[in-house]
Amino acid sequence: MAETAADSVISKEKDYAPASTSSTSEEKVVSEIDIQNLTIDDCNKFLDEDSNIKIITSGDTPYRSAFTFEELNLSPQLLKGLYVEMKYQKPSKIQAISLPLILDPPYLDLIAQAHNGSGKTACFTLGMLSRVDPKLKAPQALCCCPTRELAIQNSEVLRKMGKYTGITFECAIGGDFTTETHIKKRSPITAQVVIGTPGTIKRRMTEKTLGLSYLMMLVFDEADHMLAKEGFKDDSLNMMKHIGRVTSHCQVLLFSATFNESVKKFAAKIVKGNHNELFVKKEELSLESVIQYKVDCPDELAKVMVIKDQILEFGERIGQTIIFVRTRNSAIILHRSLVDLGYDVTTIQGALKQEDRDKIVKEFKDGLTQVLISTDLLARGFDQQQVNLVINYNLPVKYDHSTEPDCEVYLHRIGRAGRFGRKGAVFNLLCGDMDEMIMSKIETHFDMKIAKVPDWRNEEDFKAAMRSAGLL
Ligand code: ADP
Ligand code: MG
Secondary structure: OOOOHHHHHHHHOOOOOOOOOOOOOOOOOOEEEEHHHOOOOHHHHHHHOOOOOEEEEOOOOOOOOOOOOHHHOOOHHHHHHHHHHOOOOOOOHHHHHHHHHHHOOOOOEEEEEOOOOOOHHHHHHHHHHHHOOOOOOOOOEEEEOOOHHHHHHHHHHHHHHOOOOOOOEEEEOOOOHHHHHHOOOOOOOOOOEEEEOHHHHHHHHHOOOOOOOOOOEEEEEOHHHHOOOOOOHHHHHHHHHHHHHHOOOOEEEEEEOOOOHHHHHHHHHHOOOOEEEEEOOHHHOOOOOEEEEEEEOOOHHHHHHHHHHHHHHHHHHHOEEEEEOOOHHHHHHHHHHHHHOOOOEEEEOOOOOHHHHHHHHHHHHOOOOOEEEEOHHHOOOOOOOOEEEEEEOOOOEEOOEEEEEOHHHHHHHHOOOOHHHOOEEEEEEEOOHHHHHHHHHHHHHOOOOOEEEOOOOOHHHHHHHHHHOOOO
């Protein structure tokens, strides 16, 4: 199936924009500790082996990483949430390192990078739930996420982890236009934690129904995108300005698996001078448990055939699958082709009605659907442990430069498989010299070699690939 002209025309219309490439720098004096010198429990080995996370702490504060959740001085109610509701046993490496940085006075700002699927959500969720005063019925922590899907997912994590704390939360995301217009005046938010998307949060701040007087924590999930020019930079700075007018004691936490150099510098500029940082080298970011392949396909129809005959044929044996496409139009066309061939797939993209987006995600999370086609709307943050196969039907390219790969988005897409050390496989379907070139730039960027599946028509080749990835 060939992409239509209309498809290439709207190829710039992405549901997800890449990180900014322009910003200014500001150096700061910090002491650097090699994380390998800190003792972290073996339980995280799968996430740790090659992850040389660098901690840069501000000043001489003696932070200590933890072996157990108990050592983090979490309340008994939170421990119960972690053990009973989340079924976690021990903190992951990023949790062990970042939580003391978040929870110890003087509550410095933190820029934290850690691998996809390594448990960053719990870092800031436990941070918010620990620092909020349950007796004070006003917004005290605010978490901004780039998509409604992520805001809903993070709210769900907070609901479960905080179940025994009595702390209240509100998910501030847009409703559909029709319902919104009926609401003339919204009542002020009294929930103690607010998790939402920039548009709605900004609106609530402007209309003064999101009070900021007691705010002491501001979190940006997928922070590099929240601070990128093509992302939500203006909204984020605007929110920070609003908050800065009311309080100077708000701790800022920036979490993401990716921070390119310019966004890193910009992030360091907007947090307070005295802050902590955790970073991972880009060459060490890709997950060892997720095996990546590339497949040469002579034409677009061959790509559909590969998905149908060589991958989806394995059915439920290989768990759930996400197929990433570049544009909304590609999503619609691929959906139609697979449905016509008798496959039961669902598709999510930004042009759908919000209630439909919510329903499609819920069905996939509930395991009712097996294969989900998505634009980059779900490239970041989406957490479904049963996903162990990611297919790049189109490679991700830069928003304003379609011959350049978007390496950050690539890393986030493949990170939808292999959550918390699980096994996974990625198939990059390549068609033509341009795709070859983009793929090789991605390989160079991450300093890795991606194995080629020898023949797109050979079932045995795909079986062998899946077997090597531990999926069959
Ligand atoms: P990311 O770092 O990409 O934001 P998430 O926070 O979404 O990762 O976590 C990835 C998965 O790992 C989630 O399903 C989460 O429930 C699980 N997880 C996180 N921390 C732990 C832990 N300490 N023990 C077991 N599972 C965990
Ligand atoms: Mg995340």
